[in-house]
Amino acid sequence: MCGIVGYVGKRNATPFLIEGLEALEYRGYDSAGIYVAGKGVLKRAGKVSVLKSCTPSDFIGAAGIAHTRWATHGAPTENNAHPHTDATGNIWLVHNGIIENYRAIRASLEAEGVVFRSETDTEALAQLVGKKYRELPILEAAVAAALSEIRGAYGIAVMSTREADKIVVARLGSPLLIGMGDREYYVASDATPLLPHTRRVIYLDDGEMAVLTSHGHSITSLTQAPIEKGIETLEWNIESVKKKGHDHFMLKEILEIPEVIENAIRGRLDLENSHVHLGGLADAEERLRKTKRIIITGCGSAYYASLIGELLIEEIVGIPVETEIASELRYRRCTVDPEGAILIAVSQSGETADTLEAVREAKRHGIFTLGVVNVVGSSIARETDTGVYNHAGPEIGVASTKAFVSQLVVLALIALYLKQCHGTAETNILQELTRLPDYARSILGEREQIEEIAAKYAGMQNALFIGRKFQYPIAYEGALKLKEVSYVHAEAYGAGEMKHGPLALIDPEFPTIALMPRDSVYEKTLSNIEEIRSRGGKIIAITTGSTPQGMNEVISVPETHEALLPILTTIPLQLLAYYIARSRALPIDMPRNLAKSVTVE
């Protein structure tokens, strides 16, 4: 949700801190602030550009921390922006996460005469560190003592005016990486700001803290017990996080879909032997062979991808599958017999709080967990028992596009792999997977037609998305995309539901986007569409093969196996949402109220 960066070393910290905030702005962006040793603090409401414009050229120092905020407690004002300080002005702290017991901490400190300046939960932690620091005048000891009284989630970076060459970082539930330079260290809440400087990183795990100075680093538990951590190498490169001449990351990332599909299947298909290779699952093959029940979970688009995964596994393998939104699953009574059960957690960022907690809850019940994750080294990737990476590259746009398509491809591979464990894989689907990148290219090659349709419907205030079977979750995903980036009210329904109520919505100003490829339920869907047309409803049809009669607009995608059609039909919906949002001149990559990774509940 929020973005954190820090630097300590031989150079001026300020350029890295500002550029790092700009790279993280897609995570959360209603206010920002920076603290540099020896210079003090600057904070502004609004985007990072506002802070950047008021940072003087002599705002220079060898260590500093900075933060871009997505408000959870307290309005997005300068006063509530991070870094926050304590009563003495010695402690400076930035935080990502939620301090659940901040009210009790604040009340206790106010009773001791501490005067709070903001409405945030974070300031309670800064003030508590300040109190501990007066008792334990070593920064890491004061931070550890304060964190021992905290309940909630945090990723923090803390500095002191009295130990100017030191940054203390700690994490519980909100990600933090340490970038390793030559006698310099970088801190970031995700990999993006590190890429121009280093690809050697240490991932902090929950309950760990680190002390960074220009002379070296140490990593310990919160009880100061030393911990050895290996240095890992980031897969991504700086090129992959640039817009490459496109107006928005969202369009760039949609246009990457053919390459993303290729990356998802690369090295994983053996057509000659009708075999799927998933390295991460090889050690779990025996466990997967005994699978009798599967639960799939995720949030938002990852949940809709999970629904497709459910249909894929049931169709291809014949094992019972249930899918649940992670924020619901984690609170349901677990009635699953862990023997023969698997939880598949789908998450692009690998940091979504509800999905991560659903994984932890499943593990507490002894259920084997498998992650479908894009960000290497993310919390879900590290905490699941095994998994399959998307290899989709960084997705910067808040709206999930290429990552969603990659999730569908990986879930198809997992279904085929499970089939293999229980017998033989489906040759036809294997063959078709290799054709998907070219099918996607042909759809993207026709995007001007979609842009024209978007221009015709740009003024709509409402839209209905309908689909059946494999297209039912795609209807929901299409509605979400349109909502997210163009703020148009969009509903999604199973096509068969129209007569049970939604038909009442239909009039000429309430268009329907109908997912109607020529699949096993095409005729049924067509009759639902007739019900809409006969009541004056306009239809934008996403179909395959010959043009169905009587539609207002028709967008065709190539024929392929029914189970793989969602990978293709979702692409026009992403483009439609993008072009409508662009016609409204909206901040497409950073829609209002949203952030890329929901690391708080």
Ligand code: AGP
């Ligand atoms: C999708 O366009 C949204 N950005 C959102 O629904 C997202 O899919 C959801 O927050 C899950 O994120 P994750 O895949 O990183 O867990």
